[in-house]
Amino acid sequence: MAPNSVRYEGEAHPRTLYDKIWADHLVHEADGVSLIYIDRHLVHEVTSPQAFEGLRMSSREVRRTDCTLATVDHNIPTSSRKNFKDTKSFIAEADSRTQVVTLEQNVQEFGLTYFGMEDKRQGIVHVIGPEQGFTLPGTTVVCGDSHTSTHGAFGALAFGIGTSEVEHVLATQTLLMKKAKNMRIKVSGKLAEGVTSKDVILHIIGIIGTAGGMGCVVEFCGDVFENMSMEARMSVCNMTIEAGARAGMVAPDETTFNYLKGRPLCPKGKDWDKAVEYWKSLRTDKGAKFDKDIHIDAADIAPTVTWGTSPEDVVPITGIVPDPSQATDETKRTGMLRALQYMGLEPGTKMQDITIQKVFIGSCTNSRIEDMRSVASVVKGKKVSSGVEAMIVPGSGLVKKQAEAEGLDKIFTEAGFDWREPGCSMCLGMNPDRLKPQERCAATSNRNFEGRQGPQGRTHLMSPAMAAAAAIAGKLKDVRELLPEMQATNGKMAEPTKSMDFYSEPIDWTAPKEVQEPPSEGVAAPTSAGMPQFTSLDDVVACPLKKANVDTDCIIPKQFLKTIQRTGLGKAAFFELRYEDDGVTERQDFVLNQEPYRSASVLIAGDNFGCGSSREHAPWALNDQGIRCIIAPSFADIFFNNCFKNGMLPIAITKDIVEELWTHAEAKKKLTVDLTKQEIRREGCEAIPFEVDPFRRHCLLNGLDDIGLTLQKAEHIDSFEARRSSTFPWLDGPRYSRMKAEVRISTAKSSSFYTRVAKGFLGGLPASDDRPERPPAAQEEGDAEIIRIRTQTVAGSNQGGQVPQVLITVKAKSKPHAVPVMVASKGGAKEGSNGKQGTDW
Ligand SMILES: CC(C)[C@H](C(=O)O)[C@@H](O)C(=O)O
Ligand code: SF4
Secondary structure (H helix, E strand, O other), rough: OOHHHHHOOOOOOOOOHHHHHOOOEEEEOOEEEEEEEEEEEEEEOOOHHHHHOOOHHOOOOOOHHHEEEEEEOOOOOOOOOOOOHHHHHHOOOHHHHHHHHHHHHHHHHHOOEEEEEOOOOOHHHHHHHHOOOOOOOEEEEEOHHHHHHHHHHHHHEEEOOOOOHHHHHHHHHHHEEEEOOOEEEEEEEOOOOOOOHHHHHHHHHHHHHHOOOOEEEEEOOHHHHHHOOOOHHHHHHHOOOHHHHEEOOOOOOHHHHHHHHOOOOOOOOOHHHHHHHHHOOOOOOOOOOOOOEEEEEHHHOOOOOEEOOOOOOOEEOOOOOOHHOOOOOOHHHHHHHHHHHHHHHOOOEEEOOOOOOOOEOOOOOOOOHHHHHHHHHHOOOOOOOOEEEEOOOOOEEEHHHHHHHHHHEEEEEEEHHHOOOOOOOHHOOOOOOOOOOOOOOOOOOOOOOOOOOOOOEEEEOOHHHHHHHHHHHOOOOOHHHHHHHHHHHHHHOOOOOHHHHHOOOHHHHOOOOOOOOOOOOOOOOOOOOOOOOOEEEEEEEEEOOOOOOOHHHOOHHHHHHOOOOOOOHHHHHHHHHOOOOOOOOOOOHHHHHHOHHHOOOEEEEOOOOOOOOOOHHHHHHHHHHHOOOOEEEEEEEHHOOOOOOOOOOOEEEEEEHHHHHHHHOOOOOOOEOOOOOOOEEEEOOOOOEOOOOHHHHHHHOOOHHHHHHHHHHHHHHHHHHHHHHOOOHHHHHHHHHOOOHHHHHHOOHHHHHHHHHHHHHHHHHOOOOOOOOOOOHHHHHOEEEEEEEEEEEEEOOOOOOEEEEEEEEEEOOOOOOOOEEEEOOOOOOOOOOOOOOOOOO
């Protein structure tokens, strides 16, 4: 099979890079919904516990352990690990510890490769993927994290997903999706010295806004991106999510191939040649259509900084704090006033007059080796201004090691910087690194939302070079003024001392540990039936939340992300808007604290609701607070998606209607949201029709979960995987063929035996949710050993019907790990996941 992208090259229907990758990953298409295969799944501790628990509850396994890579980054302290014994004793904060320990247990139980705190490859999930060559051109890459867009720098289709989708990918290696629109952002010309990739992306967000890329996959092109290093491209793609697009990408080229060659998980030998040949085909065809097109001149870009609480609040460093009275739109003006008050700034203040107390260099945007070099070139031989605390947090253990090999750590510490261990650190402050209230920080991270780096903390986003300049000056500073001095000390700014050899040092791709018996052995738990239904909300109060760009950090701040449950988050909803600083006293000016809105089940909000982080904790918190439906002019893509996964209905409707509904809600009048008829009704008014995707509507009305539905398409996934193995052999992990062989060894001798066991098991399957016991006689036969028997229910072909199946996990006695074999089902579904019994799954 030729890859789809090659087959169409140059034909009558020119296609974009995104179109091609999409086509190469299409497993199945029906009713306007596509089942897309996922090549690479990165996992971290914050968004995975509930997903693994979901697998456990429904007795499911991780389908492609060889395509899944886990690490810890958000919760871990970045203090020295010299005395590290284990996570339990190292992480002082109880909830953070629980989340990390839970991941450790999950990777053990499900047999996943894991870079834990003792592993030098541990780091921020978006730094380690590319570093290992796990991220490859032409692949689909997902993670329960919005900055997965980073990996698009390699010409991959990479995007963040919610926890329900994490579970979906773990179980099926696919996602149900709708194709996004194509958007092109072209930046032509040459960047001036002192202007970096971070300035480019901040400038772009300033122009198109945080909702500018909504519903689109962005392709960055033009000489500026072509001339960028991979690190710089990653910083740009990383912040595509801040521009409202779920994914951003740059076509792979020689820079990409040079970066990748020799990395531990990259194809080798003939596979490398074959891969490069395919990767070269991954370019947008001449004449391909983009739904949105933006052109920017590189000469217009200056070192750029943020002044407010949204990444679109940018000005050149030579600019001033803007004046809200100049805003044309009322919601915008109110937003600006609030931002200035929060940031403690006066309109008209020169940006370079703003003094700072903290500097944070790190995060998945800017914690790679080039960023380290860039900072070193500015601070070499200088001192951090007195009264400023400055920290540098490398993105991974390998970045740290390389920086130290290059002597950069000495430059930092001599200048007065605190040189830390890798992690997300003060980007989000889920670990102990946080701003104090009112502290002002020059940060290289990607979000300046209220409370992001610590409650009441004030964040200015900028490039590593600019943050370094701020550290030295004690206030925001134009790094270009330092250029002559820097040239005298360093030669050229950020001159790369290229040392790829370091990265190509052979590293073993950890073999998973022996699969352990899970605690919930044999539990027959509801799966598809677990999703609440949504039909209508009759005669209910709606709460008017007259605010645009409500981000998910605002819907639920970081301190509540440490739970390993999906429930109990109601109190956390809008925590900082809702409570005074004591966290208990309600703010009277917040609408959800007023009657009758306190118990509202419908929320009517402004544009771009739910932007920012992919945290599914946001819909969980709203749901727990009693909100089942959100009406807004537009939604951020990931949040929108996450709502449906929790039986909630987001309705996108025009601004005029939203304003009309605000007035109606302010008059405390009731309304009905009817999904069956797809309309909003108010007494004495005409019904307002709304659009909802037919597939999602069907799932909501029937309370169906996607995983159950997808598992009905198992044979499509099987045959896609077989095609993928022959067309893109480099995408299968080194253990994959062994895994398949093992199943054959295990089952060939005894497939009828397994079928007998399974049928006997199904025959005795109780109607209730009593726990059937594993028959003790069925422990082993021949070379194969049954290590786990579970029942699971999947949605049947009849709407909403539940079909029990038996999943037997077997392993060859001589081989180290286990593979699930779905052998029989009851109630009309075919036997075996691939039409055969007990083989090859
Ligand atoms: C915790 C995670 C869901 C979140 C994200 O999606 O971005 C985090 O990384 C962030 O930066 O806010
Ligand atoms: S944005 Fe910050 S918190 Fe989120 S993954 Fe990146 S470094 Fe971690």
